[in-house]
Amino acid sequence: MGEAQVIPLPRRELDGPPVTVPRPRPVTRLRQRREAPGLRAFVRNRLTGEYPVDEFGFDPELTDTLLLPPLRAVYEKWFRVTVTGTLPPGGSLVVANHSGTLPWDALMTAVAVRDNHPERRHLRMLGADLVFKVPVLGSLARKSGQTLACRADAVRLLRAGEVVGVWPEGFKGIGKPFHERYRLQRFGRGGFVTTALRAEVPIVPCSIVGAEEIHPKIADLKPLAKLLGLPYFPVTPLFPLLGPLGAIPLPTKWHIHFGDPIRPAPSTPDAADDPAQILEIADTVRDTIQATLDHLVATRPSIF
Amino acid sequence: MAPNVVLVTGVADRIAGRLAAELAADESIERVIGVDPNPPATGLPERVELVAADPRGPLVTRVLRSAGVDTVVHAAPLTGPGQVVGTMRLLAGCQRAGGVRKLVVRSTAEVYGASATSPAVFTEQDVPDGVRRDALEVESHVRGFARRHPEATVTTVRLAELLGSGADSPLARYLALPVVPTALGFDARVQVLHPGDAVAVLRRAVTHDLPGVYNAGGDGVLLLSQAIRRAGRVQLPMPRAAVPAAARLARAELSPDLARLLNYGRVLDTTRLKTAFGYAPRWSTTAAFDDYVHGQRR
Structure with missing residues (x-):
């Protein structure tokens, strides 16, 4: 496999619709948690195998009872996440920037969507096939609602009215060096736009501030990464120096902003196959996220 | 067109045998001929004319x-080495006999395979690339036949794993183990089809003209761990590579495809079955599984 190359894009002059930098708005709806089954009922259901699982392997009972509560504690106590903006009701495709060496940003966004979506949806994320090859991780990803990043699965979820999350920068984004923080990488080939057009759902640009500084990656041990079959092997000020302790993320203060939904209005019926339209919409989404990131980073009082 | 003389292959198999029996009970069908080199395990009604013939031979x-014969149902399960040659012979026979207007083929969901890079749900449009080369080859011969004979109605149904009361399949034998070896760190999504629904789907393809390829599986999925618990068994997680050997020790043979299925899982989209084909399975995956468990306890 070739080495993923980071290709910084020149900041494009906008000739399309101007990107408006949204002012942070308070979340309109108060958090309300769905009644999770009591612990006793949960254990009983586990033992008898009496719980629903959808065709992707998503187990909402397990997710809400065991997986989300510890993540919610990290979300509230460690990263102290502030959420602004709103998510549209019904199915949508949440497109976010990826960073932080370890995918804490994805986990925190999952909590943010679960607690702030008007219909209290779970975020269904699309993961690299690497995730599904790894024992434990793969089955845990499926049970918590994630699926393979392929168009068939994404369109199927969106048509069913689910909220789907994608990180178009992929490993290039999450594994980028610290000095490139808050600079969006290439957005693949805009596959997410085709998916949204096919499923006829809005795209929600999501900007995440704070994840960049949790594991400042200052070097990459490429031979070791290759040996372990990983996309990168990070060196941070604390890792591998402090061993497992160094893998604890720094307690930065986070801000997740869900931007106004972009409803791709295809000018032709076959826009989903038209590279010009796909790339234009992908650039609009990318520029929106970049502009919001710049604004939020410039106005935040402190990293911590 | 209503079938008049129906030939069913593989009637020693439970599904094919039950299909032949049901077709024999249908007064509008003049003759039902069952072909199998082996005698049927369960008795078939008198009206099913049995021909003890190897499909690889010229007798068929x-x-x-x-x-x-105007309608051929290739309902023999895709097991054993002779299936590809048998299918080629059967199709060549149909071509030469000239009177065959309809061909119904029982295929399997195994054609899709199961892997970490597979979509979560397979539709009929997905390109089959499973490890079951024989099943893929059988389907490709059937497609060739359909191309050469546009006047014939050719229906292929891809059946999910069969499980229900009294079902005898590799999956049923595996799940019947007192301690079930599973791959550590994997938990497959399993979709099953009740044998009763499998027979009903094949029968509908015989009595109605429904050309094309259709997936057939029960609604919903069970996770393997969940299924084992529902069956009141104990799972024994072990490294993935050791599972087939452990199952073999306990006398449950896992084919390479089934071993992969039990790691990654496989689910079929049955929208086309319910809409274009017009059949909604009566047993969901869970109901079929519970029926299987109930049958075990009797």
């Missing part, structure tokens, strides 16, 4: 011609 071609 002669039967097709002399009996004036």
